[in-house]
Amino acid sequence: MSRSAPFPKFLTAWFETHWRSLLLLTLGVYLPLQAFAILALQIWKLEGGLTWEVPLMMAIHDMATATIDRTAELLTTLGSAKRVALIVIPIAFAFFRQKRWRSLIYLLTTLVGCVAINLAAKGFWHRVRPHLWDGYLTPQDFSFPSGHAMTSMAFAATFVLLTWGSRWIWLALPLGTVYVVAIGWTRLYLGVHYPSDILAGWMLAIAWAIGMSIVVKPHLVATTESTPNPVLEVSPQQTVEQSTDH
Template identity: 50%
Template sequence: MTTEVQISSNNRNQFPFFLLLIGVCLPLQIFALLAVAISQNGEGLPFDVPLLSAIHDTAKPQLDIFASFFTQFGYLKGIIPTVLFIALVLAFRQQWHRFVYFLITVFGSFFIVFTTKLVFHRARPHLWSIFLPLPSDYSFPSGHSGLSMMLFVALVNLSWGTRWCKWVMIVGGLFVVGIGWTRLYLGVHYPSDVLAGWMLAIAWGIGVNLSFHFPLVKLITRKQDYP
């Protein structure tokens, strides 16, 4: 019996370390590889133009309408109202720990994504004429993709262990992929922009979650108890 308890305890202690490697270190490493490649070749990575062209070859008037409509939910018409609604619900329920986690995740993601754009100054793709005005800010990373992934990661963390988690993962996952697809279909981002936005959001969201569940105070206290 004691052995089973010890094994279970060891598994719980190992899970945060595993999550740190897979959810934080790996996405940051992928982002770093993309960033280095773009710094050396601002025109794009080897897979950027072929993949973007392949998606453009599927263009149809009906898809044009859908993509231009759905992409708006990746920021002003979707992300912002959802963030405000969730924050109000958490505050109304006085779930302050989750409320603070959610706000740090949201505002941190906004700051990281848009600051990174200013650092790399990557121009938007100009491979063909698009029927929408080209956004005036920089391309790397994709803000819509990063913010949609940020919301997805935050909601998965908040719903973890509840009956809603499965639906959050299914609906949220489709939403993230859909927003990423619209940015490519519309020709306003390279695939590496979308991937970079996803990686930053995953690393930040999971990193904040780990810090809230395993704060430095507990680690210091544990060291004092077991010198």
């Protein structure tokens, strides 16, 4: 009967295997959730924006022209859940046809879950939307956190993570960044969200997208050589763990 390795040796082997996941969990999940919690506590039962928010919104809106108005109203629709769904559905179908089950599960759970979290959070915080100027259609639901900010960030983060390590990351990362910032700008320019709504939406979406990537592991690929059941995809890290446990 083989004896188990001493705890220091086991701990060292375990940390060498999992340090990247721990770092990702800290930077990608814990810190964004901490930032969201700070914002949420600051706006709890607060009427109106934080002291710095309205001046920032007024500064952004000072550039208003008829052309920018039309551009902002057009761009902001690209961050809605319905518009994003029009893009996600054919991609999900392509993953299904290619039998990329992990990518499919990750895509759907991240984006659908993000919408559900946003609805629950708005219903909990009940923050009233700003109304600083007339002329724009103000949504009737609550403000915190921004649904457009969450949806756009979840959409961008999902495809950054799905393309991570491939040549497509150099396209997904800059395009995703521009897309997310543009949607956030439109919500502030149109006056339908406070900046803290945008930041909170971004933080929640980042935490959820990265958290789901840790759970689902969309980059793992099943092979008949690595497991007797090709439906179950086994991580190389699991193999290392098994070897260190004996």
